[in-house]
Amino acid sequence: MAGVNALQQLTLTRHGESTGNLAWQAVQGTDAEESGITERDADVPLSDTGREQAAALGRRLAALPDHERPTLAVASPFRRTVDTARIALAQTPYAAPGASDGVRLRVDERLRDRDQGIMEGLTPLGMRRRHPDEAARLRRLGKFYYRPPGGESWADLALRLRSFYRDLEAEAPGGRVLVVTHDAIVVMTRYLVENLTEHEVLEIEKEPVANASFSCWQHNGSELQAICYNDRGHLLTSSPLGGRP
Known part of the structure; x- marks a missing residue:
C-alpha cells in the first residue's frame, strides 16, 4: 500500500487497559443492555493496570536497538491512547527533553476508535432488544460492511486509514513510526499492510x-x-485482553 510501504518500520500498539475495558468485562455474561460507562468515549481513562502496561511497553521501546527506535510517534486523540503514549515514551531515553534523537508525539483524529453511532454503549443483547431491525441488518451485511446509524463500518476505517498512511509518506519518508491507537485500528492496519481479504481480516479479528x-x-x-503481531512478551504479568472500548 502506498504510504505505508514508504516507511522503514511501522509499530502499532493498543492503549493500556482502560476503565471502559473493566466496565465491559463486568457486564459480560449478564443480561445488561448497557456497558455502564458514563464518560464520553474520548474521555475514558486508563486503569491503574493500564498505566502499568503502558510503562512496560515503554521499557520494551527503550530496549530497542538504535536502528529500530521510532523516529515519530502518533496517537489517537482519545485520553487513554494519549496517556499510554506519554507514559510509554517517558520510559525511553530518546524521548527525554533535549535528547538529540528525541521522538515527537502528535495526535491524529483518523486514529480514533470506530464510531458506534446509536449502538454506543450497548451490549450485543441491548442492540438486539432496542434495535432489532439493525441487528437483522448486521446479520445480513456482515461485520465488515455494516454501518450503524451515525457510526462507521470496518470498511470506513480502511478509508480514513488509507488517508492517514498516505500523509505519513510525506511527513516521514523512510521513518520508523510508532502508532498508539485502538484494537480496530490495529486490525485494519494489518488488513491494509498485508492486503488481506474481508474473510481473512475477520478471522484475525476473532483474536x-x-x-x-x-x-x-x-x-x-x-x-x-510482518515481524510480530499482538505480542505481549513485554508485559510482566498476564492481564485480561479487555473488551470495548
Whole structure:
C-alpha cells in the first residue's frame, strides 16, 4: 500500500487497559443492555493496570536497538491512547527533553476508535432488544460492511486509514513510526499492510488485540513485512485482553 510501504518500520500498539475495558468485562455474561460507562468515549481513562502496561511497553521501546527506535510517534486523540503514549515514551531515553534523537508525539483524529453511532454503549443483547431491525441488518451485511446509524463500518476505517498512511509518506519518508491507537485500528492496519481479504481480516479479528500489545512491520527492501503481531512478551504479568472500548 502506498504510504505505508514508504516507511522503514511501522509499530502499532493498543492503549493500556482502560476503565471502559473493566466496565465491559463486568457486564459480560449478564443480561445488561448497557456497558455502564458514563464518560464520553474520548474521555475514558486508563486503569491503574493500564498505566502499568503502558510503562512496560515503554521499557520494551527503550530496549530497542538504535536502528529500530521510532523516529515519530502518533496517537489517537482519545485520553487513554494519549496517556499510554506519554507514559510509554517517558520510559525511553530518546524521548527525554533535549535528547538529540528525541521522538515527537502528535495526535491524529483518523486514529480514533470506530464510531458506534446509536449502538454506543450497548451490549450485543441491548442492540438486539432496542434495535432489532439493525441487528437483522448486521446479520445480513456482515461485520465488515455494516454501518450503524451515525457510526462507521470496518470498511470506513480502511478509508480514513488509507488517508492517514498516505500523509505519513510525506511527513516521514523512510521513518520508523510508532502508532498508539485502538484494537480496530490495529486490525485494519494489518488488513491494509498485508492486503488481506474481508474473510481473512475477520478471522484475525476473532483474536482480541491485547492492551499494550506490540505489532511491528519492517521494510524488506520492497515492502513492509510482518515481524510480530499482538505480542505481549513485554508485559510482566498476564492481564485480561479487555473488551470495548
